[in-house]
Amino acid sequence: MSLYGNKIDVFEILVKQNYEKVFKTIYFYTKDKYITEDAVQQAFTIAYKKINRLNSKDKFDSWVTSIALNEAKKMLKNKDNKKITPMTDFHIETISYSEEDNINLKEDIHNALNKLDHKDNEILVLKYYADLTLQQISDLLGINLSNAKVRLHRAREEFKKLIDNDINQSIGG
Secondary structure, X not given: OXXXXXXXXXXXXXXXXXXXXXXXXXXXXXXXXXXXXXXXXXXXXXXXXXXXXXXOHHHHHHHHHHHHXXXXXXXXXXXXXXXXXXXXXXXXXXXXXXXXXXXXXXXXXXXXXXXXXXXXXXXXXXXXXOOOOHHHHHHHHOOOHHHHHHHHHHHHHHHHHHHHHHHHHHHHO
């Protein structure tokens, strides 16, 4: 007997609760709707087959996101697309300033995100878009918690430098 009782019913609930979040996270990573759809579908299929390996349903969202991320990476690699397009709409919709300020800020964020390296982009997406905890991120990326903290700190610092640089160029230029 499964930890989850009726496996199909519980799994269906878990899919309904997590599908959109996993899809959006992977889409922001790949910027390709079709690869995202395939990766997420494959991830939920794999998760269904291996659900008995999961010790706690509380970790389901980070577990299935990890599977989907790995599937997306494989698909992108097979597509000979080794460069991931950085996420460009990183919570931009939630920013509210005057229209001109908003346009300038979106442009600065877009420029900074385009300049981030893949690892920095990845950890920022997982933390601020997928709303994963540092422990979930460390599990997902297969690194220890202190490395996740260091990577997040460095990614924030790099993002801040890039934003500050773009803002200073906008002011001066």
